[in-house]
Amino acid sequence: MSTPPPSSEFVSLLTEHQADLWAFIITQLPGSPDVSDVLQKTNLTLWKKQADFELGSNFRAWAMTIARFEVLAHLKKHNRGSWLVFNDELLATIADESPQAITPSASRLSQLEQCLQKLRPNHRELLNHRYQSKDGLETYARKCGRSVSSLSVTLHRVRATLRKCINEGLAMIKIEGDAQ
Known part of the structure; x- marks a missing residue:
């Protein structure tokens, strides 16, 4: 069959x-x-x-x-x-x-996109380099005149900011959905 x-x-x-x-x-x-x-x-x-x-x-x-x-x-x-x-x-x-x-992945992605837009341009550029470039942080550090360790700390903070923004956005969606 x-x-x-x-x-x-x-x-x-x-x-x-x-x-x-x-x-x-x-x-x-x-x-x-x-x-x-x-x-x-x-x-x-x-x-x-x-x-x-x-x-x-x-x-x-x-x-x-x-x-x-x-x-x-x-x-x-x-x-x-x-x-x-x-x-x-x-x-x-x-x-x-x-x-x-389990929050549907489409909702999380939508929130991620919204939260990325709220970031400062230099933080978005750092994220883009980290996750879309084949070059390591060393290359980016030389390009922007910062140390690799300071970029690592910044990445950690930016990811924490994104996580908080996404979770807050999802919580708001859930509250709005529960109210309906």
Whole structure:
């Protein structure tokens, strides 16, 4: 039995929710080196079951349900003889509460973009160099006449500022959503 070719909407939804699925699986398998394997199996199952998904319904909830079953199958298969075994009730509680605790990646990215715009231009330039350039901080330090250690401290502060801005923005969105 062959799977029909995927619709562009399905592919888009699958791609959009990868970070959320990754975060969900990590909460179920903390510290496990098998997270990427379980994500891959989840994606394969989603792909195979795409005909079961009704476009317009909640893809995230559907995908996380499938991820939950993939995690349970993984635990059942790999935790025999393991000293760290969670009982089924704890796993169910974690799985039920995790999706609500994981902020959708699209919301976080939107907040990041807004927060980046609030930064001073030189801080945005430093971030761009750090995360988009192949050159190290040494090159940038020579260019702007600063020491590498002072740039490292500045990067740490800028990232902390971004984290605070994103979290505050997400909290405001949640408050507005709860008020509606």
